[in-house]
Amino acid sequence: MCEDELIPPQADMTEQEWLHTGSATTAGEPSMPTTGRTVPFVNRRTLLGGAMAGAALAVLPSPAQSPASAAARRGAPGAFPFPEHPNGKGEFAILVTGDAGTGDEAQYAVAAAARDVCQAERVGLAVGLGDNIYENGPESDDDAEFQDKFEKPNSGIDVPWLMVLGNHDCSGLIPGSGGDPSRGDREVAYAATSRRWYMPSRYYSVPLPAADPLVEFFAIDTIPWSSYVAQVDPRYRWDGPYMREQRSWLDGALRASRARWKVVIGHHPYLNNGKHGSAGSYDGFEIGNYTSGVHLKDMYDGVVAGRADLILSGHDHTLQILEPTARTGGTRQVVCGASAKTEDGKAHFGHPAAWQNFSDHGFMLLKVSGARLTIEAYTVDVATRKATLAHRTRQTQPVSAPAGAHA
Numbered sequence: 001m002c003e004d005e006l007i008p009p010q011a012d013m014t015e016q017e018w019l020h021t022g023s024a025t026t027a028g029e030p031s032m033p034t035t036g037r038t039v040p041f042v043n044r045r046t047l048l049g050g051a052m053a054g055a056a057l058a059v060l061p062s063p064a065q066s067p068a069s070a071a072a073r074r075g076a077p078g079a080f081p082f083p084e085h086p087n088g089k090g091e092f093a094i095l096v097t098g099d100a101g102t103g104d105e106a107q108y109a110v111a112a113a114a115r116d117v118c119q120a121e122r123v124g125l126a127v128g129l130g131d132n133i134y135e136n137g138p139e140s141d142d143d144a145e146f147q148d149k150f151e152k153p154n155s156g157i158d159v160p161w162l163m164v165l166g167n168h169d170c171s172g173l174i175p176g177s178g179g180d181p182s183r184g185d186r187e188v189a190y191a192a193t194s195r196r197w198y199m200p201s202r203y204y205s206v207p208l209p210a211a212d213p214l215v216e217f218f219a220i221d222t223i224p225w226s227s228y229v230a231q232v233d234p235r236y237r238w239d240g241p242y243m244r245e246q247r248s249w250l251d252g253a254l255r256a257s258r259a260r261w262k263v264v265i266g267h268h269p270y271l272n273n274g275k276h277g278s279a280g281s282y283d284g285f286e287i288g289n290y291t292s293g294v295h296l297k298d299m300y301d302g303v304v305a306g307r308a309d310l311i312l313s314g315h316d317h318t319l320q321i322l323e324p325t326a327r328t329g330g331t332r333q334v335v336c337g338a339s340a341k342t343e344d345g346k347a348h349f350g351h352p353a354a355w356q357n358f359s360d361h362g363f364m365l366l367k368v369s370g371a372r373l374t375i376e377a378y379t380v381d382v383a384t385r386k387a388t389l390a391h392r393t394r395q396t397q398p399v400s401a402p403a404g405a406h407a
């Protein structure tokens with residue numbers, strides 16, 4: 001069972017609804033209202049969600065390990081190193097993939113096409129935007145799925161992969177529910193034995209290059225705020241210690257960053273024209289503080305918007321390069337979740353887009369220099385395993401660059 005088959009899209013919020021959803025916050029101050037939003041209607045989706053929540057109560061998550069909040073290279077012996085210098089083209093080139101972990105032919109085809117582009121473009125780093133292991137994450141720290149759904153398809157893309165958790169990585173009884181966050185700890189543990197898979201903790205940052213960063217990546221865990229069921233482990237509840245700590249960490253990390261460009265990477269999008277919709281109104285239903293992503297929206301509004309140049313997300317199996325707007329404070333949302341699956345071929349919402357595609361498989365490249373940030377979208381023909389450059393967007397002004405950062 002997959003959530004895609006269960007929940008049809010609903011109308012996204014208007015600008016006014018967007019602005020008044022959740023509690024207004026200032027940057028870095030967690031908003032933790034004591035009551036959830038009112039369930040606006042009771043229909044099939046609401047009843048379904050209730051049934052899913054009830055089912056989740058029968059399977060209590062195991063205790064979670066304490067997440068570290070700082071990145072340290074803790075990969076296996078021989079782990080592929082982070083690039084220390086721009087490539088021969090004067091840029092750091094980064095492969096961006098999402099929702100890839102099916103183990104099916106389409107994943108292998110997209111990875112093969114990406115491998116050719118990575119070699120031509122001298123890519124030195126890759127990003128995996130969650131749903132790394134379908135349908136309900138790994139069963140152990142060394143599950144064979146890590147080989148079949150990550151290592152084998154990505155063979156030859158021999159760079160560090162910044163991995164984030166998706167809802168399918170953190171599910172137990174109900175695949176895709178996101179109702180068992182502790183399962184994500186297995187993906188953290190796997191990083192200790194993989195040359196590619198980088199996930200030193202459930203959320204972390206990576207400055208590049210480390211000594212004098214030009215770009216910094218902030219990997220976040222969006223799952224407990226966007227799950228299709230209520231969280232039953234107190235640690236992972238919407239107002240529990242884990243999400244409070246993460247929000248505080250992200251605020252401090254963005255503030256402290258000396259990088260010219262700042263990129264937040266997380267599974268669930270802030271804005272989205274695909275069928276799942278945007279944070280605060282995901283899938284048109286909610287269970288108290290969950291499912292709609294109302295608290296994730298609050299975090300994006302209060303901590304990320306206007307402070308990061310990009311938010312890279314998956315979850316929707318589409319390719320979207322949205323435009324920065326007043327709503328986002330100049331932050332650009334990019335959705336890149338078509339590395340193994342595709343969607344229904346049409347836009348469901350109308351957020352301004354530089355380019356978007358709802359039909360094809362694909363991936364993106366991010367190219368970073370002091371002068372510009374470039375996003376390239378590639379579509380892939382699965383039958384021939386060939387990639388086509390479909391669109392290129394460039395921006396030259398960071399949203400917020402500290403004094404003394406690279407120019």
Ligand SMILES: [Fe+2]
Binds near residue numbers: 168315316
């Ligand atoms: Fe997802």
